[in-house]
Amino acid sequence: MIHVEDLVKKFGSTVAVNGISFTVHDREIYGLLGPNGSGKSTTMKILAGILTPTSGRVTVNGIDVSEDPIGVKRITGYVPETPVLYESLTPVELFNFVGSVRGIPRDVLQERVDKLVKAFGIESYLGEMIGSLSFGTKQKVSLITALLHDPEVLILDESMNGLDPKSARILRELLLQFKEEGKSIVFSTHVMAIAETICDRVGVIYRGEIVAEGTVEELKRFAHEESLEDVFLKLTESQEEVASIINALRESL
Ligand SMILES: Nc1ncnc2c1ncn2[C@@H]1O[C@H](COP(=O)(O)OP(=O)(O)OP(=O)(O)O)[C@@H](O)[C@H]1O
Ligand SMILES: [Mg+2]
Numbered sequence: 001m002i003h004v005e006d007l008v009k010k011f012g013s014t015v016a017v018n019g020i021s022f023t024v025h026d027r028e029i030y031g032l033l034g035p036n037g038s039g040k041s042t043t044m045k046i047l048a049g050i051l052t053p054t055s056g057r058v059t060v061n062g063i064d065v066s067e068d069p070i071g072v073k074r075i076t077g078y079v080p081e082t083p084v085l086y087e088s089l090t091p092v093e094l095f096n097f098v099g100s101v102r103g104i105p106r107d108v109l110q111e112r113v114d115k116l117v118k119a120f121g122i123e124s125y126l127g128e129m130i131g132s133l134s135f136g137t138k139q140k141v142s143l144i145t146a147l148l149h150d151p152e153v154l155i156l157d158e159s160m161n162g163l164d165p166k167s168a169r170i171l172r173e174l175l176l177q178f179k180e181e182g183k184s185i186v187f188s189t190h191v192m193a194i195a196e197t198i199c200d201r202v203g204v205i206y207r208g209e210i211v212a213e214g215t216v217e218e219l220k221r222f223a224h225e226e227s228l229e230d231v232f233l234k235l236t237e238s239q240e241e242v243a244s245i246i247n248a249l250r251e252s253l
Helices: 040-047 069-075 091-101 106-120 135-147 165-180 192-198 216-223 228-235 239-252
Strands: 002-011 014-024 028-033 055-060 076-079 153-157 184-188 201-206 209-214
Touching (some): 014 040, 014 184, 014 209, 028 040, 028 165, 069 076, 091 106, 091 135, 135 153, 165 192, 192 228, 201 216, 201 228, 216 228, 228 239
Parallel strands (some): 028 201, 076 153, 153 184
Antiparallel strands (some): 201 209
């Protein structure tokens, strides 16, 4: 379970996260939706023990991220929005490196690597340098790397980006399996259709604050809208702006 209470993160005078609170239960996929720059990635980096909060309290399965960030990293799998990988290693070398840093027994590591490599269909790239791989293949390597230690909690920042439809479907199935195993998953995306099919609950974040939270159905009722996209645009005060920009574009054509 992830518990976020009054979380604030400032970068100098920029308030990236402005006092947000939410809980992600075991066996739950929680979606963080919000426009560019609204504070999703910052929040997720804090949940993963990578950034320290300015104030507020975040616990991941009872471990406080400010007190024990390494303890949080031990039980968390984090996939950043842009894959950060050692470009001069091959995927196999990277998996072995991560396996040894995380103290995963060799046979267990091999079994997990085999399963995930097969699931994402990257067998033929295992000997290539990561730097030469396509964006989507790097994303798959990044996902596999985050899953090797069988984390209790998963933080996935726009992880469907760059995946082809088959791989996106596989990732969705994996996430549903992880959920069944009791894991807590936080998931950000700009694709509303993905949020609708994957997330048990979503939090809409706008200018560093959570402006609405609930199941997709609850949010639609709350906002009196029929699609999650319209709910999103309304809650982030973009609906009228989008309409006037579209009108202006039409007139100028
Ligand atoms: N390391 C940093 N130093 C300074 N400002 C930062 C830093 N990281 C994020 N910010 C600022 O914090 C705010 C929130 O950024 P964040 O990356 O969390 O947004 P986001 O919701 O993930 O956006 P996107 O949808 O574009 O990925 C932005 O104003 C951003 O410029
Ligand atoms: Mg982001």
